[in-house]
Amino acid sequence: MDDNEVYASECIETYSKEYAHENFKSFFPNMIDGLKCVYRRVIYAFSLNGLENGKIIKSTEAVAKVSMTHPTGDSSMYDVLMKMSQPWFTSPPMTISPSNNGSYSGNNPGAMRYTEIGLAPYTKEMFLEDIDPKALRKVEGPYLNMEPAYYVPALPTALLIDNVTIGFGIGCKTNRLNFSNVCDLVVNYSNHLATKPLEQWNYKALAEKFLPDYPTPCVITNASRLIEEYKKGNFDHPVEVEGKVVLTKDQIQIKAAPHGTPFNVLIEKWSDYWKKNPNSELSRLIKDYNFTRSKKLEGDFTIYCKQNVSPFVVWKLVQSVIGFSDRYHPKPNYTLEDQVTTRHFTYPELIRVWYTERCKLLLATKSSKLKSLLNQKQILEGQIIVVDHAKKFFSIVNDQPTVEAAISALEKEFNITPFQCRALLNLSNQSFIKTSKAKLIEDLKKLVESIKALNESYGNIGKEISARALYFKKKYGKERNSHIPNYIGYVKFLHGNILFETHDEVETILDSFPKEECEIISFTSSHLKPVNENGKFAQLTFSKIMYGGILSLPSSDVKKVYTSCIKNGCLSFSKEAIPTLSQDGVFYTTKRIIAFTRYGEIIHDEITNYSKRNNALESRGSFTEFVHLLSETQNPFYLISFYSEEKNSLRIERLEPTSKKYVYNACGDQYLFTSLDGKNWYLSPPKTCLNRLPMRALYIADAEVLLKGKSSAKIDLSTRSRAHQGLQYLE
Structure with missing residues (x-):
């Protein structure tokens, strides 16, 4: 075989490896900066052409400049530049475009010849500032030029960039975290290394900080479950x-x-x-x-x-x-430093790897800066020696035939180093004539102080990283893009329910459904169980629009709950929570209860002392005087009562947990409502207790405001002004 001959199998193997290498670099983000190759080359191209200061240029020019570092089609390169400027794709945007860059609702960006683009100030601050670019690891680019293998940003941007890609059977889907939360995590990790470097970082205590925050305005419905999984160290749990x-x-x-x-x-x-x-x-x-x-x-x-x-x-x-x-389903697969090997990373691992690289880069940057300051110090010291002998200096220089001879003569005459001699020869004549010795000595003192401060800063790398993170949080931190709801109740209509998070939202819902019959139900506990339209418990996530009902239980374990039903003057109970769509006369309590009789008497007892049925909702129990039940509590609670014979009025009372007295009782049908804290309380007054008073619900922000320091009060709902402080009419 000749030296110039090559086996086809060897060619195929070689080029296949190169192809795979390039694809891995293009398809998968790096573990340090979280950037795919094309995004990194965009930043590099802008900085290489002096455009890192946010200068806006024509998109055609930007595509041409980026193509010098990333060989690809014009349309695909333009698409990347536009996506980097869209806040619903990249948040914060890495490029800025004052022209039409599209919309979330589906509008495409304008044609390349009509739009403009530039590098965002955020990108410069994150990837290019406070570092020595020469200290970045370099690899050979597509045109045999040297380019950064990866950037080492001021924050772990691998947690801030949303990546979705498929390549060689290995998928990559990353969860973007909230910007402010990432800053908090960096500060916490830095403080941990400063105070407890030998202990393991307790990231599980910060589980809420790891909740995803996608750049799109979607809703995350299983946040509580995600927090539970993150506390276990499972960051791959699906996000609903x-x-x-x-x-x-x-x-x-x-x-x-x-x-x-x-x-x-x-x-x-x-x-x-x-x-x-x-x-x-x-x-x-x-x-x-x-x-x-x-x-x-x-x-x-x-x-x-x-x-x-x-x-x-x-x-x-x-x-x-x-x-x-x-x-x-997140699949956080990133490339390692060799840009070929991929590996699965958890959020804490990404922070740890980034932090290590950031410390190395800052140390290298400080060393480079220190070397530069020491060189300046030598030059100033040489100037101070020579400044009073300018004529002699120029005479020696002019008399020598070569630069090397001049350096040798100056070294011998003024007792300075060859480096100082060469630096002095490079100075202009004006530097000797116009600069006084006193000014040079003052500059030298300042330079010595800068060198001292720089030397001391070697031990403050962690503090610098934390300070930078706090700076970014203050400047670029904002509210979540993806909403995590915290529902406190729902408005029940005939065909469905709308969940709400604030009182203002309730008013908006009622305004959107004028004159529609509804019931406002507040959640009385954090243990919620959805019931489907068939009246059965269902494994459903809580959505804005739901069908069926939602039960507030005193315990997360339905087997520890007692279901009681008061119907037609009879009481029965069942051990275990039984789902139902109609909650009229149904109570979910613990074993110990507080009961109210039709005569206003308060009784403390155990529900097991009454009639037990397999299904209390369907079976007739034993005769009872009870009209209302609640779980026994150790704190004061509030009672509101309506009576059919006292139209357009209600009575509110604050009751002690051990109270055994009689509450107010009037003639006619009575309807009781209780609340443990008396705040954010919604009531739907029975129609039989109202007379020509259009009202769908009452809202009590704080029961104590209505009581005005008393233990009980009567509220007349029909007063013209309706100016009852703390009480709002919802019509």
């Missing part, structure tokens, strides 16, 4: 996400898709369904629909229901068509 929707009396407004689904995909699914099923059940319920692509940060897709058609009925069918909820 759904879009954002608003229901009104005759409309359905869809404003966001679940993360991982572009908003225009929802519209495409709907359009395809509508074309293929023109005579479907939905077509008989829907009057019209429309969508626009002009909204920048949220979608705009509206469905109009026909008259007398409930939006809850329509929405149940619509969400099955467009796929309004999804499960996001």
Whole structure:
């Protein structure tokens, strides 16, 4: 075989390895900066061409400059530049575009020849400032030029960039965390290393900080479960996400898709369904629909229901068509330093690896800066020696035939080093004539102080990283993009329920459904169990729109709960929580109860002393005088009573946990409501207790405001002013 001959198998193997190497670099993010190769080369190209200061240039020019470091098509390169400027794709944006860069609702960016783009100040501060670029690890680029293998940013941006990719059977799906939370994690980890370097970092105590925060305005519905898994060290638990929707009396407004689904995909699914099923059940319920692509940060897709058609009925069918909820399975696979090997990383591991590299880079940067300052110090010391002998200096230089001879002569005459001689020869004549010795000595003192401060800073790397993280949090930290709901109750309509988080939201819901009969139910505990439309417990995540009901139980274990039912003057109970859609006369309590009789007597007892049934909701129990039950408590609680013979009025009382006295009792039918804290309390007054008083509910922000320091008070609801402080009418 000749030396110039090569086996085909060797060529195939060699080029296959090179191909795989390039694909891994392109497809997978790096564990240090979290960037894919193309994004890194965009930053490098802008800095290489002096555009890191945010200068805005034509997109065609930007594509041309980036193509010098990343050989790819113009359209795909332009697409990357635009995505880096879109806050619903990259948050904070890494590039800025004052022109049309598209919209979340589906509008495409303008043509390349019409738009402009530049590097965002955030990108410069994160990746390029406070470091020596020469200290970055370099690799050979596509044009045989040397480029950074990875950046070492001021924060672990691997936790701030949302990556989705597939390559060689290995997927990569990363969860972006909230920007402010990442800053807090960095500060906490740095403080841990400073105070307890030999102990393991207790990241499990910070589980809430690791909750995902996608750049899209979606809703995360299983946050509590995620926190539980993160405390166990399991960061791969699927994230359940759904879009954002608003229901009104005759409309359905869809404003966001679940993360991982572009908003225009929802519209495409709907359009395809509508074309293929023109005579479907939905077509008989829907009057019209429309969508626009002009909204920048949220979608705009509206469905109009026909008259007398409930939006809850329509929405149940619509969400099955467009796929309004999804499960996001994270696969945090990153490339290592060799850019070929991939490995699964947890969030704490990414922080640890980044922190180590950041410390190395800052140390290298300080060493480079110290070397530069020491060189300046030598030059200043040489200037101070020579400045009073300028004529002699120039005479010696002019008399020598070569530079080397001049350096040798100056070294002998002034007793300075060859480095100082060469530096002095490079100075202009003006430096000798205009600079005084006193000024040089003053500059030298300042330089010595800078060198001293720099030497001392070697031991403060951790503090510098923490300070930088706090700076970024203050400047770029903001509220979450992905919403994590904290529901405190729901508004129950005939065909469905709308969950709410604040009182203002309740008012908005009621305004959206004017004159619609409803019931406002507050959650009385954190142990919630959803009930499906068939009246059975269901494994459902809590969504904005739900069907069936939601029970507030005194315990998370349904087997430790007692279900009591007071019906037709009879009381029965069952051991274990039994689901039901109608909660009228149904009470979920612990074994010890506080009971109220129809005569106003308070009784402390055990529910097991009464009639037990297999199913208390369906079986008739024993005769009872009880009208209301609640679990025994150790704290004061509040009681509100309505009476059919006292129209348009209510009585409120504060009761002690051990109280055995009689409460106020009037003639006629009575309706009792209790609250453990008396705050954020919603009541639906019985219609038999109202007379010409249009009201769907009452809202009590704080019962103590109504009591005004007393133990009981009577409120007249029919007063013209209705100016009862702490009481709000919801009509």
